Amino acid sequence: MSTPAAVVNVGADLFAEAVEDQAVPVTRVDWRPPMEGTEADLAAVAADPLRRTANERALAAMLDVTATLVDVAPASEVLGLQRGEFLHAGPPIAWERTSGPLRGALMGGAxxxxxxxxxxxxxxxxxxxxxxxxxxxxxxxxxxPMAGVVTPSMWMFVLxxxxxxxxxxxxLNEGLGKVLRYGAYAPEVLTRLRWMGDxxxxxxxxxxxxxIDGGAGPVDVTGILTxxxxxxDEAHNRNRAGTLMLLRDLSPAMVLCSEEAGFDGADVAEALRFIGGNDHFFLNLAMPACKLALDAARGIEGSTMVVAMARNGTDFGIQVAGTGDEWFTGPAQLADGLFLGDYGPDDANPDIGxxxxxxxxxxxxxxMATAPAIVRFVGGSVPDALATTRRMHEITLxxxxxxxxxxxxxxxxxxxxDVSKVCRTGILPQINTGMAGKVAGVxxxxxxxxxxxxxxxxxxLSRLAALAAARTPS
Amino acid sequence: MSTPAAVVNVGADLFAEAVEDQAVPVTRVDWRPPMEGTEADLAAVAADPLRRTANERALAAMLDVTATLVDVAPASEVLGLQRGEFLHAGPPIAWERTSGPLRGALMGGAxxxxxxxxxxxxxxxxxxxxxxxxxxxxxxxxxxPMAGVVTPSMWMFVLxxxxxxxxxxxxLNEGLGKVLRYGAYAPEVLTRLRWMGDxxxxxxxxxxxxxIDGGAGPVDVTGILTxxxxxxDEAHNRNRAGTLMLLRDLSPAMVLCSEEAGFDGADVAEALRFIGGNDHFFLNLAMPACKLALDAARGIEGSTMVVAMARNGTDFGIQVAGTGDEWFTGPAQLADGLFLGDYGPDDANPDIGxxxxxxxxxxxxxxMATAPAIVRFVGGSVPDALATTRRMHEITLxxxxxxxxxxxxxxxxxxxxDVSKVCRTGILPQINTGMAGKVAGVxxxxxxxxxxxxxxxxxxLSRLAALAAARTPS
Known part of the structure; x- marks a missing residue:
């Protein structure tokens, strides 16, 4: 066939990518309008003299972090959590507005x-x-993850x-199905949590x-993510290889230290089976590794980079490098996906975790492009998974x-x-997620x-624009 | 852009695939000539009334097999190998014609x-x-794998x-680098082999x-491959996930049985580290699982399906379902790829294993399409890896x-x-492989x-044609 000299392609799609793969020059024409009403703020933020450097600093700070697993300890010890204090996922919320799964997890935690x-x-x-x-x-x-309830006696990974x-x-991750973080609180849920604590x-x-004492050093969590x-694995809803690498890195030490720590072979074997049988175990290391990286970018004046996205089951909140600890919140959405057993869309709680x-x-x-098998768990198609990763490049720094x-x-x-890029393109960050039952206990x-x-x-964006305006001598 | 109504594409390439992905009708025109001199044999085999059914049976028999790991035992015990008997990779060969790495492995084995x-x-x-x-x-x-030397005292996976x-x-796999199967026989090679045996x-x-005794059953090797x-992983030169899943499946039992088997925690920890530190460990389970499947298709009269491809470092041999135990051999080729350290093409032995x-x-x-990261180990590009898997569909049943x-x-x-399809298209099976040094000991x-x-x-093909002719009443 003859090779076309040039192709004009409107919007981002796989065909454009495929043509590019064949080294045919492609001109992308992005027709997406900015989000309604953002034009003035976009212009103000674009004109902020701090923005470019601040974003470069934010991105570099984040990329510079390497996360290692240095300890595992109760929340009472490492977070100073007192009796009656409960942590939860997402932005702040009062009990009256909590969703079913968060309520269920709090009840189980109590x-x-x-x-x-x-x-x-x-x-x-x-x-x-x-x-x-x-x-x-x-x-x-x-x-x-999910309800994200932490109580003083729960053990925490320390990165x-x-x-x-x-x-x-x-x-520590409990596994899937009937587990506290999805709002379940049946006796077996609490029994499992007690075993995890004991x-x-x-x-x-x-x-x-x-x-660490033996010279092997802390587990290299960033390296496992790589x-x-x-x-x-994409390290949110597929953590199979990550979990297995953690097991590889910890199992020799688990065997060697068990006697001194007061455990026998049966305890070690049960722990190995529990971790090995839970493909999501590493999620609870991937998440704090990501937070450790993003926290390095907090508080950089002028940066439009998002440093946290989090949901409490009612509200979805983001925090931005250039706006301090302020949460920008809106209603958490319902996920579109695949359901377990007889459950359907009416059973699902809005986005949480x-x-x-x-x-x-x-x-x-x-x-998701690197984990196409995930479409069997979260839905969608393989071309969608590839296209999603490509699309996210349009809104990132x-x-x-x-x-x-x-x-x-x-x-x-x-x-x-980049908050600016999201507003300018209207492309929203794509999240894949577990879905909790909306009724507490499910x-x-x-x-x-x-x-x-x-x-x-x-x-x-509006807050970023206001802060930029306040900095500009009038 | 306007969608083309139809595209004519000559030969198999990624652009055709990309266009197909966009649901544009594609007409493939295969201009490849058959291999020289094969026309008559191709016609004879095509006309063999047994061929179609025989190939269906061969493929079905192969796909029907599931491989499980049921034991680990010395070769003397399970293969009846006697003192002085040496097994090696590939088709039969006498010492005089052996290559350096096979010689090195035999010397180390002795x-x-x-x-x-x-x-x-x-x-x-x-x-x-x-x-x-x-x-x-x-x-x-x-x-x-590689030299494939087996001696009576070596322990074998039993599938x-x-x-x-x-x-x-x-x-059992020794790891990479200076190891017996690559022809090395330095003292540390033999020390490692003795530890593996002891x-x-x-x-x-x-x-x-x-x-097995505890009810967990044998390890499901076919399931791990899936x-x-x-x-x-593509299960030849990437076996990382496979190795980790084997570790997951065996580590609890290793902990529980060690004392009774006469080993302490340090032995278990060392074994866990050895397996976990050798990304290729599972290769030695993938290989016999493949042989177990292919052996089910041996001896099916009229089938043109290849049941073994093997190299001894000098000759490359194949066996075919419809031709019994006969080897068809030719000179092993040099691989094109990436070299360790200062080694270069002049240091490499022809294909072996x-x-x-x-x-x-x-x-x-x-x-390879499922393991694109392998191009960093064996060379080539990611599009090549995808194209290779697509191309192999042209020569398979x-x-x-x-x-x-x-x-x-x-x-x-x-x-x-399918021997017929290989001859008709001239497309050769694509193998990825480790490269051994051509000098014994390297x-x-x-x-x-x-x-x-x-x-x-x-x-x-010629033999298949002759057998078909012999079956046809003249």
């Missing part, structure tokens, strides 16, 4: 802490607010940026410390050279969501694809 | 067995042939097809048996529905190489891409 005997008895406690308080994980350098000593935290947490602590992105920190850092939904996508010829994942009902509510980006 | 103290002293032994004999692994239901009880065997083999045997093909059994079964080079490639929208891997020098010598396919 029972786990012995505040009540029966999770159902916790409702009046939270209604009265006596002796209990709610606070976002993000406000304590932590992240929690550290070796260059700065900064730390982030996340609970055996899994202490054994992992002993193993992590034994690795590898797993070449092994079909801090796990969108993965997309914020350029993996998860942003890296750069690429992460460490996290490369082999099938896209080792291009780095799209990294650093647990997981499916998994799917979702975006933030569009309006939070113009909100953030 | 020292391992105590036939000589120093590997160098083994040369006269093999030259005289007194008390030593060489035989292909394939003749004992076994396969061996079984649960439906029929048929078994195949493969040694600790690793017996510990794995105890774990495999303990799983998963790893969705995790960036039974590991092309993976390509024969539809994985390895045939599944079908697809393996169990082994699907997510990025090709879950298409099964191209499976069952070890691995690189990895790359290679094909069989073209002439062995017309040889096999």
């Amino acid at each position: 029972a786990l802490e012995g505040l009540v005997d029966d999770p159902e008895a916790a409702v009046p406690l939270f209604e009265s607010g006596t002796g209990v308080s709610l606070e976002p994980c993000h406000h304590r350098s932590a992240v929690g 550290e940026d070796q260059a700065t000593g900064r730390r982030t935290y996340c609970s 055996v899994l947490g202490p054994l992992l602590r002993a193993a992590v410390r034994s690795r 590898q797993m992105l070449q092994m079909g 801090d796990s969108a920190i993965t997309e914020t850092a350029g993996i998860g939904g942003f890296a 750069g690429e992460n050279p460490r996290w490369s996508v082999p099938v896209l010829e080792f291009q780095g994942t799209p990294t650093g969501i 647990g997981q009902v499916g998994a799917g694809l979702v975006t933030p509510p569009a309006e939070i980006f113009p909100q953030a | 020292a391992l067995e105590g036939l000589v103290d120093d590997p160098e002293a083994a040369v006269p032994l093999f030259e005289s042939g007194t008390g030593v004999s060489l035989e292909p692994c394939h003749h004992r239901s076994a396969v061996g 079984e097809d649960q439906a029929t009880g048929r078994r195949t065997y493969c040694s 600790v690793l083999g017996p510990l794995l045997r105890a774990a495999v048996r303990s799983r 998963q790893m093909l969705q995790m960036g 039974d590991s092309a059994i993976t390509e024969t079964a539809g994985i390895g080079g045939f599944a 079908g697809e393996n529905p169990r082994w699907s490639v997510p990025v090709l929208e879950f298409q099964g891997t191209p499976t069952g190489i 070890g691995q020098v690189g990895a790359g891409l290679v094909t069989p010598p073209a002439e062995i396919f017309p040889q096999a």
Whole structure:
């Protein structure tokens, strides 16, 4: 066939990409209008003399972080969490506005802490607010998947940026189905959590410390993320290879340290089986690794880069490098996806969890091209998965050279969501997510694809524009 | 842009595929001539009334096999290998014609067995042939990577097809670099092999048996292959995910059985580290799993399906379902690829090893589309890797529905190489491979891409034609 000299392509689609792959010159024509009403703010932010450098600094700071697993310890110890204090996913929320799965997780957490005997008895406690308080994980350098409830007795992964000593935290992953983070609180949920507190947490602590004491060093979480992105994981809803690499890195130390830590072979074997049987176990390391990277970009004046996306099951909130700790929130959306068993769309709660920190850092939904098998879990098609990663490059500041996508010829994942680019293109960040049942106690009902509510980006842009204006001498 | 109504495309290339992905009708025009001199044999084989059904049976028999790991045991025990008997990769060969890496491995094997103290002293032994004999692994239901040397004291994985009880065997993988299978025989090579015989083999045997006795059953090797093909492995030169899944499946049993088997925590930890530190460990399970499947198709009269491709470092041989145990051989080729350290093309031995059994079964080079990161190990480009899997569909009888490639929208891997199709299209099977140093003792020098010598396919076709003619009443 004859090779066309040039092709004009409107919008981003796979055909354009395919033609580019054949080295035919392609002119992209982007016809998308900016989000309604954002023109003036876009112009103001574009004119901010700090913006370009601030964004370069924000992106560089984030890419510079390497996360290592340095300890495993109870939340009471490392977060200073007191009896009656509950952390949760997403932006701040009061009990009255909480969704079913967050309520269910809080009720189960209250029972786990012995505040009540029966999770159902916790409702009046939270209604009265006596002796209990709610606070976002993000406000304590932590992240929690789904409901993200953390109580003082829960054991946390402790991640550290070796260059700065900064730390982030996340609970241990319970598995899928009927688990606390999806709002389930049946007796078996609490039994599992107690075993995690009595055996899994202490054994992992002993193993992590034994690795460090023995000279093998802390587990290189960023390194595992790099590898797993070449092994079909996108590190949000596929964490299979990551989980297996964690097991590889910890199992020798688990064997060697178990006796001294007071555990026998049966405990070690059960812990190995539990981790190996839970493909999502590594998610709870991927998330704090992403937060550790993004936190390095917080508080950079003039930067339009998103540093957190998080949902509490009612509200979806973002925080931006240039706007401090302020949350810009809107209603959490319903995911579109695949359902477990007989569950359907009517059973699902709106989007919930801090796990969108993965997309914020350029993996998860942003890296679906490297994990096409995920469409069997969250829905969509393989071409969609490839197109999604390509599309996310349109709203990000750069690429992460460490996290490369082999099938896209080792291009780095799209990294650093730019509020300006989102508003200018109308392209929303693509998140893939588990779906919790909307009724407290149910647990997981499916998994799917979702975006933030569009309006939070113009909100953030407006604040950025106001801050830029305030800085400009009149 | 306007959508073209139709595109005519000559030959197979990525652009055609990309256009097809956009649902534009494509007419493929294959201009490739048949291999020279094969026209009459192609016609004779095409007219063989047994051919179609025989190939359907061969493919179905192969796809029907599931491989499980049922035991680990010394070759003396499970292969009846006696002192002085050496197995090797590829078709039969006498010492005089052996290449450097096969010589090196035989010399090291002789020292391992105590036939000589120093590997160098083994040369006269093999030259005289007194008390030593060489035989292909394939003749004992076994396969061996690279030199493929097996001696009586080496421990073997024992794989079984649960439906029929048929078994195949493969040694334990030593890792990369200076290892016996690449022709190295330095003291550290033999020390490692002795540890594998004293600790690793017996510990794995105890774990495999303990799983079976405990009700967890044998390790599902075919199931791991299915998963790893969705995790960036093609199961020839990438076996990372496969190795980690094996570790996941065996580590709890290794912990639980170790004391009874006479090993302590340090032994278990060392074994876990050894396996976890060797991304190629699972190759030695992938290979016998492929042989187990392909052996089911041996001896089917009229079938033109290849049931083995194997190289001894001098000759490349194939066996075909319809031609019994006959080898069709030609000179092994030099691979084109990437070299370790300062090594270059002049240091490499021609193609060696039974590991092309993976390509024969539809994985390895045939599944490179699912493992694009492999181009960093064997060379080539990502589009090449995708195109290779597509191209192999042109010379295969079908697809393996169990082994699907997510990025090709879950298409099964191209499976069952058809001698007729190879001769008719001139497309040679694509193999990816490690490269051994051509001098005995050196070890691995690189990895790359290679094909069989073209002439062995017309040889096999000619025999198939003769057999068909002999069956036809004149």
